[in-house]
Amino acid sequence: MLNQSLSVKRKHYETRMKAVMLLSGGLTAALVLFLLVYVLAKGIPNITWELLSTSPSYLTERIGILPDILNTLYIVIATLLIVLPLGVGAAIYLTEYASNKKLVGAIEYAAETLSGIPSIIYGLVGMLLFSNNMGTCLMAGALTLVIMNLPTIMRTTQESLKTVPQSYREGAFGLGAGKWKVVRTVVLPGCVDGVITGCILSVGRILGESAALLYSAGFAHALNGIIDGLQAPGATLTVALYVYAKEQGEFGVAFAIAAILMVLTLLINFAAAQVQKHFAKRRSL
Amino acid sequence: MRKNQFIEKVIHGIFLLLGLITVGCVLLITVYLVISGIPAIREIGLIDFLFGKEWASTAEEPKYGILPFILTSIYGTAGAIVIGVPIGFMTAVYLSKLASPKVKSTMQSAVSLLAGIPSVVYGLVGMLILVPGIRKLFSVPDGASLLAAIIVLAIMILPSIIKMSITALDAVPKEYEDASLALGATPVETYFRVSVPAAKSGIAAAVVLGVGRAIGEAMAVMMVAGNAANMPNSIFQSVRFLTTAVSSEISYSGGLQRQALFSIALVLFLFIMLINAALNFFLKREKE
Numbered sequence: 001m002l003n004q005s006l007s008v009k010r011k012h013y014e015t016r017m018k019a020v021m022l023l024s025g026g027l028t029a030a031l032v033l034f035l036l037v038y039v040l041a042k043g044i045p046n047i048t049w050e051l052l053s054t055s056p057s058y059l060t061e062r063i064g065i066l067p068d069i070l071n072t073l074y075i076v077i078a079t080l081l082i083v084l085p086l087g088v089g090a091a092i093y094l095t096e097y098a099s100n101k102k103l104v105g106a107i108e109y110a111a112e113t114l115s116g117i118p119s120i121i122y123g124l125v126g127m128l129l130f131s132n133n134m135g136t137c138l139m140a141g142a143l144t145l146v147i148m149n150l151p152t153i154m155r156t157t158q159e160s161l162k163t164v165p166q167s168y169r170e171g172a173f174g175l176g177a178g179k180w181k182v183v184r185t186v187v188l189p190g191c192v193d194g195v196i197t198g199c200i201l202s203v204g205r206i207l208g209e210s211a212a213l214l215y216s217a218g219f220a221h222a223l224n225g226i227i228d229g230l231q232a233p234g235a236t237l238t239v240a241l242y243v244y245a246k247e248q249g250e251f252g253v254a255f256a257i258a259a260i261l262m263v264l265t266l267l268i269n270f271a272a273a274q275v276q277k278h279f280a281k282r283r284s285l
Numbered sequence: 286m287r288k289n290q291f292i293e294k295v296i297h298g299i300f301l302l303l304g305l306i307t308v309g310c311v312l313l314i315t316v317y318l319v320i321s322g323i324p325a326i327r328e329i330g331l332i333d334f335l336f337g338k339e340w341a342s343t344a345e346e347p348k349y350g351i352l353p354f355i356l357t358s359i360y361g362t363a364g365a366i367v368i369g370v371p372i373g374f375m376t377a378v379y380l381s382k383l384a385s386p387k388v389k390s391t392m393q394s395a396v397s398l399l400a401g402i403p404s405v406v407y408g409l410v411g412m413l414i415l416v417p418g419i420r421k422l423f424s425v426p427d428g429a430s431l432l433a434a435i436i437v438l439a440i441m442i443l444p445s446i447i448k449m450s451i452t453a454l455d456a457v458p459k460e461y462e463d464a465s466l467a468l469g470a471t472p473v474e475t476y477f478r479v480s481v482p483a484a485k486s487g488i489a490a491a492v493v494l495g496v497g498r499a500i501g502e503a504m505a506v507m508m509v510a511g512n513a514a515n516m517p518n519s520i521f522q523s524v525r526f527l528t529t530a531v532s533s534e535i536s537y538s539g540g541l542q543r544q545a546l547f548s549i550a551l552v553l554f555l556f557i558m559l560i561n562a563a564l565n566f567f568l569k570r571e572k573e
Contacts, residue, residue, distance in 0.1 A: 089303030118501025208403030
């Protein structure tokens with residue numbers, strides 16, 4: 001019925017736009033699928049136990065990425081340990097304590113600015129600020145990443161704090177609790193989901209980061225424990241990928257790392273979606 | 286009681302400090318970049334620095350003109366926007382309005398994956414597929430070029446554009462669309478003549494976000510753009526962006542050359558601040 005009453009011109013518009021939309025959506029889907037399949041197909045055959053479990057040696061011309069895996073782990077742990085209290089604290093200040101609107105605006109604008117600064121600038125500032133004082137080391141890289149991930153943790157925590165019902169706070173106040181006690185016993189337990197989501201997103205960002213780390217954490221492949229490791233320069237997986245691909249032309253190793261990173265990205269996205277679903281369900285009960 | 290009040294005040298103070306950390310970080314970054322970026326600009330001269338057409342930092346008579354990098358960054362970003370925005374925008378309209386819930390949620394996870402892939406992986410794939418592909422397809426001596434960088438950047442900004450446009454389009458009140466349909470417009474006409482104009486601030490913000498991503502990307506571009514300090518006269522030329530200009534020389538530079546790199550970072554930072562301000566403007570309008 002509808003189609004009969006439409007002019008030819010409008011019908012053409014309808015089909016044309018639909019075709020363009022489908023084409024764009026299809027292109028995006030094909031792109032994701034291609035990247036996924038290509039990287040996994042080229043990378044997985046190159047992943048061997050020796051690659052995963054050894055450190056590189058020039059003598060035997062062996063390439064191993066165990067140090068890079070460990071460095072990535074160290075830097076994730078160090079960054080999260082520092083950024084969590086800072087980010088959660090800042091979020092609590094904004095939602096629970098702050099009363100000055102201008103100050104809140106300034107803090108939120110600053111957080112937005114931080115999340116818009118490109119990683120190469122973080123790398124440069126991290127180099128000036130941290131590496132020049134404490135040497136090029138994983139800790140300098142971790143501190144750089146702390147600044148980068150601060151807005152993420154802040155935002156996710158803030159969002160979950162907003163879902164804590166105001167009546168809970170009022171109830172606690174009514175029972176005679178002080179502000180700090182209310183924050184500790186009512187507000188903090190309510191922001192667990194935000195903190196977990198923030199952690200997952202931050203881990204994803206840290207795994208993918210390279211420009212901010214190349215000049216603050218360096219690119220050595222030495223095998224260290226966590227304490228020594230944090231004080232020594234070291235490459236994370238992404239930085240190692242860059243060095244192997246761009247400087248050394250070792251594309252097999254580079255693709256092996258890329259495949260590992262791809263799988264980790266998939267896992268992280270899956271985990272983030274699950275956590276969100278889980279908490280959304282609990283909240284609606 | 287008095288002791289309790291004292292503790293409350295101390296804790297309030299601690300949270301205030303934590304809250305101010307972000308502001309402190311932004312100030313610290315700005316101050317550091319300005320302090321380390323100004324000396325070289327003074328020595329070279331602002332006009333010669335910004336509009337000098339030649340960058341030869343290691344020559345006997347070094348030249349520090351960054352116009353090639355500025356233009357490359359602008360052309361590269363513009364190219365990525367021209368390719369990425371239409372595809373991303375159309376995908377977003379499709380997913381927000383036309384697609385079934387199942388397709389929508391599957392595609393949204395696919396787009397999240399695209400956003401999560403590390404930039405070095407894009408660089409690696411670009412190095413092995415785009416660069417040789419461009420060399421063969423256009424029979425140029427080297428495929429590492431502005432064109433390769435534009436394509437990589439266009440793909441990398443897709444997720445930001447799609448996600449943000451979907452959010453804006455989903456937020457359009459259902460009544461607007463119902464009214465348009467009731468007046469006899471077809472669904473597709475409604476999407477493009479009612480929903481899209483209603484979501485235009487959010488979509489503008491998505492484009493600005495894409496610009497910010499593209500202009501700030503370093504590693505992927507470093508791997509596919511060739512990195513020669515040429516003026517970007519053709520898309521097949523090996524070029525250097527503002528970001529890659531900093532990262533390609535920083536490890537071995539010293540003296541005025543090193544200071545000039547910090548000045549480049551300062552220029553990049555100013556670009557980003559402008560983009561941030563624009564983004565904020567659109568986001569605020571979207572909220573209203």
